[in-house]
Amino acid sequence: MASSPPAWLDPLPDAAGLRATDAWAIGTVGIPGIALMETAGALLADAVVEVAPQGPVAIVCGAGNNGGDGYVVARLLRQAGRRVRVVSTVPDERLKGDAALARDAFGGPADPWSAAALDDAAVIVDAILGTGASGAPRGVAAEAIAGIAAAADRGIPVVACDVPSGVDATTGEVAGVAVPATATVTFHAATSGLWIAPGKDHVGRLRIVDIGIPRRVRDLLPVPSTGLLSAAVVDALPRRRTDGTKFRSGHVLIVGGAPGMTGAPCLTARGAMRAGAGYATLAVPAGVESTVAARAPVETLTLALPAADDGAVAATAADVVLERLRTRRATLVVGPGLSRGPERDRLLRALIAGHDGALVVDADGLAALAGDPEALRARTASATRPTVITPHAGEMARLLGVELEAVGEHRLATVRDAARRTGAVVVLKGDDTLIAAPDGRVAISPGGAPGLATAGTGDVLAGVVGALLARDVEPFTAASAAVWLHLRAGLRAAEQHGVEGTVAGDVAEAVAIVRRDHDRSAAVALDRAPARDGG
Structure with missing residues (x-):
């Protein structure tokens, strides 16, 4: 129920x-x-x-x-x-x-x-x-x-x-x-x-x-x-404090970046940093580390991972990633630009089993779970392992082993089924992005941001989700707030660049502006609230 x-x-x-x-x-x-x-x-x-x-x-x-x-x-x-x-x-x-x-x-x-x-x-x-x-x-x-x-x-x-x-x-x-x-x-x-x-x-x-x-x-x-997302979800998010540090602001570690797809994890890092993460680490194949370092925000760190014969991340990289996570607590985001194949399948399953913190699975990371959504149940049974997955319709169809048309025709039933079977919070992307919790709650995005229909905006969203989880925001709230900020950022970017000219990097930058404007409005409203008699 x-x-x-x-x-x-x-x-x-x-x-x-x-x-x-x-x-x-x-x-x-x-x-x-x-x-x-x-x-x-x-x-x-x-x-x-x-x-x-x-x-x-x-x-x-x-x-x-x-x-x-x-x-x-x-x-x-x-x-x-x-x-x-x-x-x-x-x-x-x-x-x-x-x-x-x-x-x-x-x-x-x-x-x-x-x-x-x-x-x-x-x-x-x-x-x-x-x-x-x-x-x-x-x-x-x-x-x-x-x-x-x-x-x-x-x-x-x-x-x-x-x-x-x-x-x-x-x-x-x-x-x-x-x-x-x-x-x-x-x-x-x-x-x-x-x-x-x-x-x-x-x-x-x-x-x-x-x-x-x-x-x-x-x-x-x-x-x-079921409910419609509103700006009030941003009020549920923590704010940086004067006694804060980059560690308190949260760490996001991103695994991905195969040759030819190095832009995706960089966009994820930009989304995470603009959403408030204290710092981010890009864990990428050793062969592309210098390329990623040159493209990523200067504030990010890099971690070179063993590469498979195709140049993408090898399965053995799981040990390197898990060791870093044991020494530096972080939300793990897996999938942006990861590429597919047996090596990545083994990598993801090792990370699912070995990581005790928050996890976001996006893009190619979801391919490793195709037809086996229950693979996440072992980790999601633990309250200390919050998990969010962010499929678009095609990725959802492969995850559940159903036809793409079925996802489009039955979006509400599909997202609830996926949340139930994985035990994760599921973000089914679209103009009506649906966020489902395993207990049956569903948040619906009001949509209306066509500027988001461009390559890389999903990578940005994964970073925003990761940043909020790194701040210990409850996963349904984190996913919902990320979708709202991402939506408003898409609208803001289109105001500046036009719908047709908006690219994913514009959206990542606009995330911070949207959050700033919301916090300013909230502060003004608080200042204008009538004073209470303390007597």
Whole structure:
């Protein structure tokens, strides 16, 4: 059973949580369901006008409350003078309760679904399936969703009610056809699936609106195990003290750097140093040590390792690395530019077994665990061995022995499965980067930083994670804070260099600026806080 997420995560309810919220508001607080529907419909109508101020409106309704919201929109827009056409994917007798009341207030049943109803529309309202729907849409609902998708391809904007039809509101999965919305208006709180790909890619602009449900519901219902990352996670990180030393600020030791890939560990070191590590050591094959020393930040140390016949790190290097770790406590980061092969497989497994401190496995380091994620369980069973792995979708597929498409289609289930099987904190990278703890908690990055889609930014992220673990930050917090700092650094770098011109080194440098700006803002807020009477 998942634990409650920390305070720095904004809770994201699942579909069941939203149903419980509505039931509490209606049954306990006494807010009539039709009143909630009227408020929701009015706010949805406002969004329609914002997207398309003029022209005919086509509203496609299904059964249930989503369909009822659609009828409210239709009535209000018609009263405002808009030409409105309503079509329904269900027989009229399927509408019950508040949805039937909304239909009656509109003035009668809708026309049966017809793709022709969309032909002259200036905007389409998707009110077919709600947050409770799961699996692939079927029958007329599927036909209507496909029709809306075709209209969107022709340039007609679409406003989705609560969730784009065809998107699972909890997982973000899209089992069949789904509506590609221009904007999605969701009520009271956004569900987790609106932030997770592939569903996230169908949402468009997300608007979360208040429909009058008291906020205290958060204190009365179970706290969701999934949440959206916020800047507050940075407040959980330690700060350097005036009596500190480089040793207290933490040491990160990075193993990697095969010939032709010496830039990767250097980027990891830059990320670690800019995230606050006291110092970093680059442990690389002896043949490239001088190259790495010339490219790395001048503050870093190097450690020459035995090389295999291919010039990359040999398996016997594990003894050298472990001896250094015994004499100089450090977080070990394995993988950036490491290269693959049997020698690296044996190296990684020896390091996993022999290192008693924190570990980050990234990039080629993950290749040694392909098809055997449980190999990490022996070390992660110990609380003194915090472990974070940072796969992208392809690395995750190889790790779990599944198809790449399966990872993309089931990102939430996949990252939770990986965390459970490895016992590690798992960072599944993407625009919606997901951070999963073995106990089921998941943090979701809000994303929106296309400048990060360039070579080497993953190496930077591994360094940031390593730096925070070296400061003894709890691993779920460390991974989450690293993702947040990395995201904001990507945005900051793109502001300076443009999205297309941003490179990984820019992101590493921006990590420090993002942290500085956050700490300054926090200090200003503290200074402005009202003084307390000490008496």
